[in-house]
Ligand code: KG4
């Protein structure tokens with residue numbers, strides 16, 4: 115079964131065709147990040163306008179690159195939330211109209227759950243698993259026992275991990291989005307004696323807190339502005355250590371031979387290295403998507419769409435975007 119995935123929840127307009135939830139046949143993406151850079155963050159109205167202009171060319175380019183025609187598509191999957199309302203609206207409206215014209219089903223998917231499916235491009239997901247979602251807007255640690263069966267174990271109490279990178283980068287005078295710039299500078303420093311504190315939420319907590327790291331970055335930069343690369347390294351180290359420590363803690367109570375990581379922050383090389391080291395030590399297989407599938411893309415949307423379709427989740431004719439769409443909204447529950 116071939117699913118055309120559409121992603122438009124933030125500043126990336128993307129389309130992809132995936133066969134049977136695992137074989138990527140074609141993909142294309144247009145990003146408006148460059149336009150948002152001058153504002154230091156995503157401007158919702160600008161993002162929506164860019165999606166309007168990009169959606170058709172991106173879908174056409176996807177089909178062309180895979181030597182596919184519309185009649186090769188069996189269903190359309192689209193991110194229905196969470197995300198920016200105006201941005202989601204473009205993708206959802208387009209997906210519904212196209213599916214209607216082709217008389218094929220349209221499937222709405224949860225953006226964060228979709229991020230996990232970037233791992234399905236390599237090989238089928240193996241359950242039960244622990245999964246860590248670290249993006250610009252979310253940080254969630256979940257126990258994943260089957261497709262659609264997710265228990266949220268912990269979440270951030272304030273900033274998301276990606277936000278910690280972005281806000282830290284801003285303090286250091288780096289452009290948005292800051293994650294890749296922090297990583298680049300940290301590589302220059304290649305270690306330092308500087309350390310930034312990681313919040314301690316109690317030894318049983320599986321939640322995260324990153325707002326303290328931001329404040330500490332600010333103070334360190336004020337006191338030692340000449341040590342920017344080292345501060346970047348310390349910031350990266352603090353965020354990654356908090357993530358590894360919490361996954362390690364979760365692994366003792368939630369036995370899983372596989373740990374899946376997803377979301378933009380997992381493009382970070384230091385994070386990948388630290389998690390692979392941790393997995394080797396624990397005898398756990400750590401899965402992280404290829405860097406281009408860590409950030410927003412449509413392959414993950416199409417892959418999840420396939421599994422949602424098998425479970426009978428077809429979007430009704432009056433289906434609309436869900437800008438705030440907690441993972442609990444899937445009929446899932448928090449531990
Ligand atoms: O998943 P994503 O593309 O979009 C959201 O759904 O939020 O994640 C974007 C986030 C941004 O905060 C960005 O700074 C961060 O991922 N990011 C990184 C790296 N590449 C992207 N953070 C650290 N290191 C990176 N190499």
Ligand code: ZN
Pocket residue numbers: 225229249377378409410
């Ligand atoms: Zn995302």
